[in-house]
Amino acid sequence: MEQSNNTRLDELAQFLRTRRARISPEQAGLPNEGRRRTPGLRRGEVAQLSGVSVDWYTWLEQARNIQVSAQVLENIARALQLDSNERKHLFLLALQQLPADLTPAENTISLTLQNFLDLQGTSPAYVTDQRLNIVAWNKAANLIYGDYGAMSRRERNTVWRTFTSQYVRELLQGNWETHARHRLANFRANYGKFAGDPWWLELIGDLNQVSAEFRAWWPQHDVLNGPEGKKMNHHPSAGLLIFDQISFLVTDSPHLTVTINIPANDNDTIPKLNKLLSNN
Structure with missing residues (x-):
């Protein structure tokens, strides 16, 4: 374990040195005091720009095992002008976790991703963002879970x-509480990345106003990631539909999650879905 930690700290130190070497004083908004023995910023300049002491930053580049806060890492990332991938790499090396996104990522759905959803046929499929908003769906999902195209943005939030x-x-009947608690635990886990963000606070406040269950369960701080497993839906015209659920992140848009509800092998759900799709 100690060897692994030392290796991680060495990687962090080398990464910081290489990023520092590529930034000139002019790029950092500092005066150029003539030729330097080595390219890039000095450690003291990075420390100044990051709001930390020279000794502390030097220890970081010497791979010492010191305490690092997310805020200081954000300051260093700005000082070294890291891009989004480099910023994530910095956090993984220093804190062994990804940083919270500074701004909500764009929910642009590629034609390839939409085609993938549509090709799922009798498997209701949809895409959610980090706020658990439905941002894309296929026909089966629309017919079973509701007309997403006609809903407001707030109504397409799965927690709301x-x-x-x-x-x-x-639709869920006797399984509603299990589903609701699972959805809320997903929401709480995502909220940890954006605690204090106005959008989240507004939705939480509104849910506290309209739902007694939300008021009772939110203070319990349950957190959970991952799909729900088997789902039973009681559709008003198709009847009981049974699904196995799978979820995964989109590789080129990791803030988006694809969820597919695959008809269970019960020799009943797929014919019902085929009839529902053919009639609509």
Whole structure:
């Protein structure tokens, strides 16, 4: 374990040195005091720009095992003008975790991703962002879970809809509480990346106003990631539909999650879905 930690700290030190070497004083907004023995910024200049002591920053580049905060890492990332991939790499090396996104990523759905959803046929499939908003879907999902195209942005938030929609309660029937608690735990886990963000605070406040269950469960701080497993939906016209759920991140847009509900091998769900799709 100690050897692994030392290797990580060495990687961090080397990474910082290489990033520092590529930034000139002019690029950093500092006066150029003539030729330098080595290219790039001096350690003291990075420390100045990051708001830390020269000794502390030097220890970081010497691979010493010192305490590092996320805020200081953000300052160093700005001082070294790191791009988004380099910033993530810095956090993984220093804190062994990814940083919170500074701004919500764009929910641009590529034609390839939409085609993938559409090709799922009888498997309802949709894409959610980090706020658990539905941002893309296929026909099967639209027919089973509701007309997403006709919903407002707030209604397409899966947490809001879970706790406020009578249709969702009827669709899930006796499984609603299990689903709602799981959805809320997903939401709480994502909220950890954006604690204090106005969008999240507004939604949490509104849910506290409209849902007694949300008011009771939110203070419990349950966190969870991952799919729900088997799902049972009671569709108003198709009847009982049973699915196995799988979720995964989109490689080139890791803030997006694809969820596919695959019809269970019960010799009943797929014919019902084929009939539902053919009639609509």
